[in-house]
Amino acid sequence: ETGVTQTPRHLVMGMTNKKSLKCEQHLGHNAMYWYKQSAKKPLELMFVYSLEERVENNSVPSRFSPECPNSSHLFLHLHTLQPEDSALYLCASSQRRTQDEQFFGPGTRLTVL
């Protein structure tokens, strides 16, 4: 595997379910990001991790819970989501948190019923 990978690629869940999104980067980067992309809206930063430490939480509701066990892996735990949370969730990584070039994974298309 190369670059940034995400699983699952598609996810359908009910509002009472608990699920997790996984991201893995194979680039040796130290910073990882979660973004949300909704229809007709700009790509929106959710969380930033640098060396496994959360350095940015962009006012994200607590029903989204990130986890970064090491610099290669990033998770987004989901619980009691709302239909308006349906979106494409993108993971990205960069060499350092202040290193500007961010490289994106393929995304997880989430549908909340």
Place this chain on the structure above:
Amino acid sequence: QKEVEQNSGPLSVPEGAIASLNCTYSDRGSQSFFWYRQYSGKSPELIMFIYSNGDKEDGRFTAQLNKASQYVSLLIRDSQPSDSATYLCAVRPLSSNTGKLIFGQGTTLQVKP
């Protein structure tokens, strides 16, 4: 005022023409500027970044930055149908030390054969 503004388009150009994509930003202190290309159903792909006023060329792509006017553009020469995609402008605010990027809504480019 939106932090990063782009005309959503679609911008339609004939094959072989020059496509000009524009972006304005509100944070005068912003230092780093990026253009991403996103094909339908795919994740964003970094095309170019620019930090200094003036032009930066890479193959058929030229990024132009004018900090005084808070304006950044992307020119695509000899446009091809394969260039048809949504182009996202992203800006790193001066206040951010976490790698945070602010994205515009994107401009959809259609290159007609």
